[in-house]
Amino acid sequence: MTIPYVTEIDPSYGNVVEVSSSIRRVVANNPGRFTYTGTGTYIVGRGQVAIIDPGPANEEHVAAILSATSGEEISHIVVTHTHKDHSPASRLLQTATGAPTYGFGSHPVAPKEEVLRSQPTTWDTLFPTPEEIEEIKRSMPFPDDEGSEHAQDEPGDMAFSPDVEIGHGDLIRGGTWTLEAVHTPGHISNHLCYGFKEEKSLFSGDHVMGWSTSVIPSPEGAMDAYMDSLRLLLDRNDMFFYPTHGPRIPEPIAFTRALIAHRENREQQIINCLSSGPKTIPELVTAMYTETPHILHMAAGQSVYSHLIHMAKKGKVATDGEANADSTFFSQGR
Numbered sequence: 168m169t170i171p172y173v174t175e176i177d178p179s180y181g182n183v184v185e186v187s188s189s190i191r192r193v194v195a196n197n198p199g200r201f202t203y204t205g206t207g208t209y210i211v212g213r214g215q216v217a218i219i220d221p222g223p224a225n226e227e228h229v230a231a232i233l234s235a236t237s238g239e240e241i242s243h244i245v246v247t248h249t250h251k252d253h254s255p256a257s258r259l260l261q262t263a264t265g266a267p268t269y270g271f272g273s274h275p276v277a278p279k280e281e282v283l284r285s286q287p288t289t290w291d292t293l294f295p296t297p298e299e300i301e302e303i304k305r306s307m308p309f310p311d312d313e314g315s316e317h318a319q320d321e322p323g324d325m326a327f328s329p330d331v332e333i334g335h336g337d338l339i340r341g342g343t344w345t346l347e348a349v350h351t352p353g354h355i356s357n358h359l360c361y362g363f364k365e366e367k368s369l370f371s372g373d374h375v376m377g378w379s380t381s382v383i384p385s386p387e388g389a390m391d392a393y394m395d396s397l398r399l400l401l402d403r404n405d406m407f408f409y410p411t412h413g414p415r416i417p418e419p420i421a422f423t424r425a426l427i428a429h430r431e432n433r434e435q436q437i438i439n440c441l442s443s444g445p446k447t448i449p450e451l452v453t454a455m456y457t458e459t460p461h462i463l464h465m466a467a468g469q470s471v472y473s474h475l476i477h478m479a480k481k482g483k484v485a486t487d488g489e490a491n492a493d494s495t496f497f498s499q500g501r
């Protein structure tokens with residue numbers, strides 16, 4: 168099953184676009200490797216409105232949100248999670264409107280040892296060569312974000328702390344709309360999607376995006392939580408998903424099923440690879456990603472690493488040491 172990706176040709180930066188009778192969207196001019204064409208901020212309702220994912224601390228973007236809602240009241244500032252392309256503008260918006268902020272909680276801080284353990288500093292064979300790094304820079308469709316040296320870094324907004332902490336099932340009510348928080352850890356542990364009751368749709372944040380699969384970084388994110396959070400969406404009856412990056416997803420249940428199948432397929436590939444004997448992460452990547460250029464093997468290694476943690480918890484694989492080392496072997500579980 169291939170994933171039916173959806174693309175966006177013209178993000179129309181700074182202009183407000185109606186995506187349904189009660190949802191408007193303004194895209195911030197922050198295209199990048201994690202943000203696609205940029206952060207799509209949603210305006211929910213009319214007259215009294217909620218802002219979902221105000222975006223990066225970009226004054227032009229905040230001015231565009233304020234101008235799109237002029238004559239209306241911004242009563243709620245709602246955040247899906249604490250990555251820097253989602254929550255920082257909440258402070259600028261709050262200064263302008265006085266509206267309270269809503270979210271699951273502050274950015275998760277992992278114990279230092281865990282962070283160190285999850286940094287794959289010794290996957291020497293997977294790192295892009297200096298020539299490949301130059302090639303990536305030349306061929307990248309989007310500008311480099313903050314010169315980040317790790318392809319998987321999606322920096323956290325350490326300053327965000329919601330005025331109102333909300334959890335799974337909590338309702339946020341405005342004049343004409345009701346949002347229901349759906350806790351969806353995986354991409355990050357404090358991720359919330361928001362069901363829009365009146366339209367039977369879901370603001371899916373970075374949990375489900377139409378243009379790409381989500382990054383599941385360790386230790387902030389977790390593959391087992393991610394898979395559970397995907398399955399949780401199958402029981403809902405949403406007509407559309409509205410991700411924070413890229414356009415709406417028209418057949419969200421089929422799309423979510425394809426995402427689940429994609430990850431299960433990767434897991435099966437790992438099991439198949441280990442059937443011929445124990446392998447290290449670099450060996451697994453080399454065997455599994457034969458069609459993928461070497462410059463992307465580092466990112467593939469982190470994905471395989473997230474899968475292995477998940478599979479080890481379920482007893483599907485066994486390991487003889489620290490997963491980040493070139494020399495650690497994984498073998499089939501019981």
Ligand SMILES: [Zn+2]
Nearest residue numbers: 250321354373
């Ligand atoms: Zn994110």
